[in-house]
Amino acid sequence: MTQAASPGGPAPPRGRRPAQGDAVIDRAFALLGAFEPTRQVLSLADLTHLTGMPRSTTLRLARKLVGAGALERREDGRYAIGLRLLEIASLAPRGHGLRAVAMPFMEDLFHITRRHVLLAVRDGDEALLVERLSAHDADPVLYRVGGRMPLHSTGVGLVLLAGAPPAVQERILGSLPTDPAGREVPDTAELRRVLSDVRRGGFATVTLSVPWPRTSVAAPILGPDRTVCAALSVVLPLEAADHKTMTPAVRTCARAISRELRSLPCQDKPALGDR
Amino acid sequence: MTQAASPGGPAPPRGRRPAQGDAVIDRAFALLGAFEPTRQVLSLADLTHLTGMPRSTTLRLARKLVGAGALERREDGRYAIGLRLLEIASLAPRGHGLRAVAMPFMEDLFHITRRHVLLAVRDGDEALLVERLSAHDADPVLYRVGGRMPLHSTGVGLVLLAGAPPAVQERILGSLPTDPAGREVPDTAELRRVLSDVRRGGFATVTLSVPWPRTSVAAPILGPDRTVCAALSVVLPLEAADHKTMTPAVRTCARAISRELRSLPCQDKPALGDR
Numbered sequence: 331m332t333q334a335a336s337p338g339g340p341a342p343p344r345g346r347r348p349a350q351g352d353a354v355i356d357r358a359f360a361l362l363g364a365f366e367p368t369r370q371v372l373s374l375a376d377l378t379h380l381t382g383m384p385r386s387t388t389l390r391l392a393r394k395l396v397g398a399g400a401l402e403r404r405e406d407g408r409y410a411i412g413l414r415l416l417e418i419a420s421l422a423p424r425g426h427g428l429r430a431v432a433m434p435f436m437e438d439l440f441h442i443t444r445r446h447v448l449l450a451v452r453d454g455d456e457a458l459l460v461e462r463l464s465a466h467d468a469d470p471v472l473y474r475v476g477g478r479m480p481l482h483s484t485g486v487g488l489v490l491l492a493g494a495p496p497a498v499q500e501r502i503l504g505s506l507p508t509d510p511a512g513r514e515v516p517d518t519a520e521l522r523r524v525l526s527d528v529r530r531g532g533f534a535t536v537t538l539s540v541p542w543p544r545t546s547v548a549a550p551i552l553g554p555d556r557t558v559c560a561a562l563s564v565v566l567p568l569e570a571a572d573h574k575t576m577t578p579a580v581r582t583c584a585r586a587i588s589r590e591l592r593s594l595p596c597q598d599k600p601a602l603g604d605r
Numbered sequence: 606m607t608q609a610a611s612p613g614g615p616a617p618p619r620g621r622r623p624a625q626g627d628a629v630i631d632r633a634f635a636l637l638g639a640f641e642p643t644r645q646v647l648s649l650a651d652l653t654h655l656t657g658m659p660r661s662t663t664l665r666l667a668r669k670l671v672g673a674g675a676l677e678r679r680e681d682g683r684y685a686i687g688l689r690l691l692e693i694a695s696l697a698p699r700g701h702g703l704r705a706v707a708m709p710f711m712e713d714l715f716h717i718t719r720r721h722v723l724l725a726v727r728d729g730d731e732a733l734l735v736e737r738l739s740a741h742d743a744d745p746v747l748y749r750v751g752g753r754m755p756l757h758s759t760g761v762g763l764v765l766l767a768g769a770p771p772a773v774q775e776r777i778l779g780s781l782p783t784d785p786a787g788r789e790v791p792d793t794a795e796l797r798r799v800l801s802d803v804r805r806g807g808f809a810t811v812t813l814s815v816p817w818p819r820t821s822v823a824a825p826i827l828g829p830d831r832t833v834c835a836a837l838s839v840v841l842p843l844e845a846a847d848h849k850t851m852t853p854a855v856r857t858c859a860r861a862i863s864r865e866l867r868s869l870p871c872q873d874k875p876a877l878g879d880r
Contacts, residue, residue, distance in 0.1 A: 355669040418686060
């Protein structure tokens with residue numbers, strides 16, 4: 331699902347020149363995909379460079395997107411993502427629909443723990459962060475709402491991967507990253523064991539060291555069809571004394587959200603998990 | 606900014622048949638605009654009806670949008686807004702950028718008050734809700750993130766209107782809704798007085814009766830250029846004894862967010878208020 335111009339790194343200039351007509355959609359999303367967390371405001375020259383499209387094409391497309399509200403043109407002539415996209419995106423059932431149900435429960439968990447509380451869903455071969463609650467005095471922010479995380483190495487990722495269809499699991503297991511010595515990290519067999527433990531135990535605990543030592547405790551949220559549709563986690567510093575006490579709280583909260591998803595009247599139920 | 610297919614009501618079928626090329630953008634956003642809070646999952650027939658486009662055009666466009674991640678196609682063949690849009694929309698500086706700064710302070714306010722806490726920005730002649738925190742036991746939800754509210758009759762709306770450029774104020778004052786007897790509600794002169802009070806007092810208190818009696822207490826958030834870039838409010842039942850005590854809390858919190866927006870290093874500052 332990730333576009334070439336993903337938030338993970340700078341978009342490579344694209345040399346292709348799509349034909350008119352439906353290729354306009356591809357070009358429009360290439361242009362929208364040029365925006366990233368570290369570059370939220372771009373000039374026409376930036377957009378031309380990042381998309382590899384001719385300047386005249388970029389300008390025409392940017393103007394159309396401003397007209398549609400997908401982009402905003404600022405007083406200095408540069409462009410930013412427009413609020414109309416936020417309005418449309420708020421109707422994504424697996425994003426804000428899920429979030430609306432989960433949020434009060436996440437508030438409870440945040441209120442009790444005062445730790446980062448994350449809500450994520452699987453999108454293709456990655457986890458996408460739908461919501462994050464953090465305190466003023468929390469450690470530096472690692473994840474942003476709308477950002478992506480790997481399935482094989484994060485708390486929410488492992489929970490989502492453990493509950494994913496076998497084909498997705500095999501795809502991820504077959505394409506693990508390698509360290510400088512060419513070894514898979516994690517080892518495929520080791521990851522299989524971890525996923526099995528996550529399924530059996532109903533939670534995942536992951537320790538990460540970069541950029542700061544922390545522990546993530548994650549649990550699955552089940553949709554009305556009883557399959558894993560999302561993952562909830564609490565992220566806390568590695569040295570925190572309370573990380574063992576977090577597991578029951580996260581699991582309890584994830585169950586409460588799952589039950590709420592099942593008990594909603596049909597018209598209020600977010601349309602989850604059909605992918 | 607609102608499209609013909611706005612979230613306010615059903616989209617009128619459109620008879621026009623735009624030419625190829627850039628008109629594809631308009632058609633794509635007409636298609637995306639067919640989704641609404643009460644219809645988050647639509648069949649091809651629904652989309653054809655709601656956009657007024659030929660079935661073959663709708664199908665081709667829907668497929669392109671699925672390819673771009675803007676739509677998701679479900680197992681039953683129907684369509685929903687895709688997570689890729691949430692990912693792009695999360696880069697809107699006036700949406701999630703502002704939200705990221707404001708959220709910990711909103712958490713504080715919610716923690717203390719246990720009332721609905723709203724964050725909104727002005728988009729054209731309407732207020733757009735960027736964030737809402739609500740408790741389990743809060744009264745029924747009135748507003749949804751990504752939804753729009755009138756400027757002339759809501760707490761956040763009045764605060765945003767009072768701080769808007771004179772041209773915007775005159776436009777709103779010149780097009781107020783009328784009651785069945787043809788009278789403007791509110792009266793233009795009355796609204797001018799209210800806006801003047803909001804500017805002088807630094808807050809707005811609004812009582813609304815539909816769909817349930819409630820009070821909104823709102824205060825302005827100032828951007829680095831010291832103009833109103835957003836509004837913060839607490840919404841509570843009309844009978845709540847504490848609505849007078851809310852004003853200092855909301856104003857204090859709005860000032861804290863304003864100060865944080867000013868003090869951020871440049872690269873972290875959301876690009877606000879340039880419209």
